[in-house]
Amino acid sequence: MKRIFMTGIGTGVGKTLAAACVTEALKAHYWKPVQAGLDDGTDTRTVKSLLSNTNSVCHEEAYRLREPASPHLAARMEGLTIDPAKIVQQADAIQPQDDYLIVEGAGGLLVPLNDDVFTIDLIRSLRAQVIVVAQNYLGSISHSLLTARVLQQTDIPVLGWIFSGVEHSNEADIVRWSKWPLLGHIPFASNIDAAFVQEQATRLAETLTGALQT
Template identity: 45%
Template sequence: MNTYFITGIGTDVGKTVVAAIVTEAMQADYWKPVQAGELQHTDTHSVEELISNSKSVMHEHSYALRTPMSPHAAAAIDGVHIDLEMIEEPETENHLVIEGAGGLLVPLNEQETILDLIKNNYKVIVVSRHYLGSINHTLLTLSELRSRGLEVSGIIFNGKAHPTTEHIIKKMGHVEEIGRIDEEAVIDKQVIKKYAEMFKPRLEAL
């Protein structure tokens, strides 16, 4: 069984949508270790609402913080300290999708970041969304992962196609494309299932 870690080049690039697609494609379990803000409707709730299969299990957060801020700051407001030893991967005999928070270097505390949650055996999938500066942010993300000795399994582009951007990221970043999500008017179960079927062969080959 594989563990897929979904990270992004920043905030609001589409990590949760990609997590739902991978969860649906592999009928995997889902886990977001640290949730900051939106506790009435978390990313876990969103993934659960977007998938169609009945096999996936949603696992509880290790930390659920009230304020939509960087986890280290949200934790300080809640009067807690995020301890990596308290973030234990859930036990499952199924594939597991783990969604990070923000980008790789989002602080969890004063010493550790989201990057410190990623283990060597994880299949790391980077989500990139096109905007001015996204090439730089994507290449920096890929470089930072590799500087820690982590293998990048692939990249998913999210949003309207931008061939020159996608080409240079793949060439300079030495990364394989798993697929691209179009600028969809609505993200619902049908859309997630469509992309799950499209991406499944590539995900199975990772």
């Protein structure tokens, strides 16, 4: 199954930008099944604006929720319940035959989708490989290694780490402690546009291809 799930160690760690770079590097299709918070636009629209290749398709979300909150809470506020089976069915319907599908999650692994199902459960149901996106901040080592520990206790395959923002020596320590490879680092930039994403995608392409072949 050529499916890659982008998860983060938390919220606001550069996951959408990393997803755009991976999508561009693999000329893949992109999909964010659950979008919570619509007032400032959507991650799907952002990713679409950052892609240069003509092969990638950005697919419509399964759930569009107005409140910028945890998906289970945002859905509850609209009188809805997120159905993971619906998400899996839509993934199967849009999955390209020969191309990768990049699936972007909301926040981290233990973000609840409803009263009983968390993001990590959805990843397993989607039969996806995982890329973990991290960023350096006070507490990020713990958040990174907690994410790693949870995944290591499952049978979910992990391709490796993408770090974003200002580079820090913590990255090497996290890679060493987790025993997962470093796929790349997306630097801080004041101007993020399609040219920037294309440049980062070129840098990521080799390590991504190598990770996918192992």
